[in-house]
Amino acid sequence: MSWNKRKRDGEKRGYHHGNLRETLVEAALDLISKKGAAGFTFAEAARWAGVSPGAPYRHFKDRDELIADVASRGFEAFAAKLEMAWNEGKPDPFTATQLIGRAYLEFARKEPAYYSAMFEAGLPPNLSLEFAQSADKTFNVLVEACEALVADLPALGKPPARMVALHIWSLSHGIASLFGRGDEARRPLPMPPEDLLEAGVLVYLEGLGIKRPA
Amino acid sequence: MSWNKRKRDGEKRGYHHGNLRETLVEAALDLISKKGAAGFTFAEAARWAGVSPGAPYRHFKDRDELIADVASRGFEAFAAKLEMAWNEGKPDPFTATQLIGRAYLEFARKEPAYYSAMFEAGLPPNLSLEFAQSADKTFNVLVEACEALVADLPALGKPPARMVALHIWSLSHGIASLFGRGDEARRPLPMPPEDLLEAGVLVYLEGLGIKRPA
DNA sequence: GCGATCATGTAAACACCGTTTACATGAGTT
DNA sequence: AACTCATGTAAACGGTGTTTACATGATCGC
Numbered sequence: 001m002s003w004n005k006r007k008r009d010g011e012k013r014g015y016h017h018g019n020l021r022e023t024l025v026e027a028a029l030d031l032i033s034k035k036g037a038a039g040f041t042f043a044e045a046a047r048w049a050g051v052s053p054g055a056p057y058r059h060f061k062d063r064d065e066l067i068a069d070v071a072s073r074g075f076e077a078f079a080a081k082l083e084m085a086w087n088e089g090k091p092d093p094f095t096a097t098q099l100i101g102r103a104y105l106e107f108a109r110k111e112p113a114y115y116s117a118m119f120e121a122g123l124p125p126n127l128s129l130e131f132a133q134s135a136d137k138t139f140n141v142l143v144e145a146c147e148a149l150v151a152d153l154p155a156l157g158k159p160p161a162r163m164v165a166l167h168i169w170s171l172s173h174g175i176a177s178l179f180g181r182g183d184e185a186r187r188p189l190p191m192p193p194e195d196l197l198e199a200g201v202l203v204y205l206e207g208l209g210i211k212r213p214a
Numbered sequence: 215m216s217w218n219k220r221k222r223d224g225e226k227r228g229y230h231h232g233n234l235r236e237t238l239v240e241a242a243l244d245l246i247s248k249k250g251a252a253g254f255t256f257a258e259a260a261r262w263a264g265v266s267p268g269a270p271y272r273h274f275k276d277r278d279e280l281i282a283d284v285a286s287r288g289f290e291a292f293a294a295k296l297e298m299a300w301n302e303g304k305p306d307p308f309t310a311t312q313l314i315g316r317a318y319l320e321f322a323r324k325e326p327a328y329y330s331a332m333f334e335a336g337l338p339p340n341l342s343l344e345f346a347q348s349a350d351k352t353f354n355v356l357v358e359a360c361e362a363l364v365a366d367l368p369a370l371g372k373p374p375a376r377m378v379a380l381h382i383w384s385l386s387h388g389i390a391s392l393f394g395r396g397d398e399a400r401r402p403l404p405m406p407p408e409d410l411l412e413a414g415v416l417v418y419l420e421g422l423g424i425k426r427p428a
Numbered sequence: 429g430c431g432a433t434c435a436t437g438t439a440a441a442c443a444c445c446g447t448t449t450a451c452a453t454g455a456g457t458t
Numbered sequence: 459a460a461c462t463c464a465t466g467t468a469a470a471c472g473g474t475g476t477t478t479a480c481a482t483g484a485t486c487g488c
Contacts, residue, residue: 020437043474166410171381207421268448271446276447430487434485440478446472453467455464458459
């Protein structure tokens with residue numbers, strides 16, 4: 001653990017970088033957030049890290065594998081954030097679900113680089129196990145929440161929690177990709193995306209017969 | 215209208231192509247459907263059309279303008295398809311809305327190149343007037359449908375049609391982008407995307423108090 | 429300590445891409 | 459028939475992804 005000689009913050013370095021993999025991930029986050037996943041370039045990440053164009057290939061098979069790594073970390077952070085918002089369903093599942101929705105959009109807005117790598121990079125899901133698993137972890141947070149949501153419904157005609165989770169996820173993702181990035185000049189909305197999502201989920205839960213607790 | 219000497223289907227041509235703009239659009243559709251909008255290349259489109267790499271610049275300022283043109287045409291076709299599905303709200307707005315949903319997903323699956331150019335190419339909406347206008351036209355079909363949907367609701371607490379349209383659009387788009395392309399190995403669904411969307415819209419309309427007609 | 433090993437860096441090369449520039453062609457107009 | 463101008467080509471530029479051969483120096487057995 002002694003690679004940190006005097007590296008931090010633009011100090012000199014020797015022939016070896018010492019921490020290139022992590023630096024490349026940082027570079028990817030910075031560059032993707034500025035110019036989108038499509039405009040992100042392996043060579044530019046190398047330049048950002050102050051390293052030759054071939055060096056990144058010692059750590060990632062190709063550009064897609066770097067993005068997949070970023071996406072994996074993104075899903076981990078995303079799952080953690082949603083789980084925090086859910087907070088074991090407190091104060092009640094209905095309210096906690098709305099908090100998940102707001103957390104979803106907040107993540108998309110505050111971490112555009114992660115979100116871009118996760119959903120807009122067009123990565124094949126079979127690219128890496130880690131990638132698929134961290135995505136699953138995220139989805140399972142939602143499923144868990146939806147199981148609590150439908151738990152009190154009468155068994156007759158109770159909707160499957162997975163389906164409810166898919167609906168809420170799809171609605172959130174749709175709103176996030178169509179209107180989620182505030183600074184871009186997208187289609188003007190009559191209300192903030194957060195309120196649009198909250199209203200949609202409210203109507204949807206109403207349709208399921210799930211009422212806001214008194 | 216006499217450019218068609220003996221051009222169609224691989225025939226010889228002289229120094230001038232004669233129909234390059236349209237051919238480039240065809241090329242874009244073919245190539246984007248095969249390799250995605252991100253992998254689409256101006257130079258490859260030129261090769262596809264049997265023309266030098268500089269020739270496309272006589273017809274489009276750059277690669278993005280070509281994609282914007284494709285996206286415009288896509289929105290026109292999309293609007294036409296949704297309007298056809300809506301069919302003036304017959305037999306009734308409730309049923310016709312479900313048909314719009316199925317048409318939405320069918321378009322995303324059958325015209326991946328259009329859909330990709332329209333939503334996944336990351337084009338700034340202010341790129342061209344035509345682009346923005348054709349997108350608006352599509353959205354207005356949905357708004358029109360939703361106005362008919364909420365028409366019979368009691369004025370007190372009637373939801374704005376634009377909001378309902380945004381909800382249905384976002385849900386459809388979310389499902390389409392997450393699960394819409396059948397041949398790709400995306401997350402396995404417990405049901406076809408069409409059924410997932412239909413179920414979601416059913417619950418949502420139920421929540422609005424809109425019942426299926428007897 | 430000390431040398432061998434091997435992960436991790438560089439440099440150079442290749443093909444491809446987007447874009448611009450100067451020039452060539454030929455279709456339509458007068 | 460001559461002119462004009464839209465539309466093609468060829469050549470050149472810098473940037474990009476990727477591979478290859480080579481350089482460096484951190485780590486570990488001795």
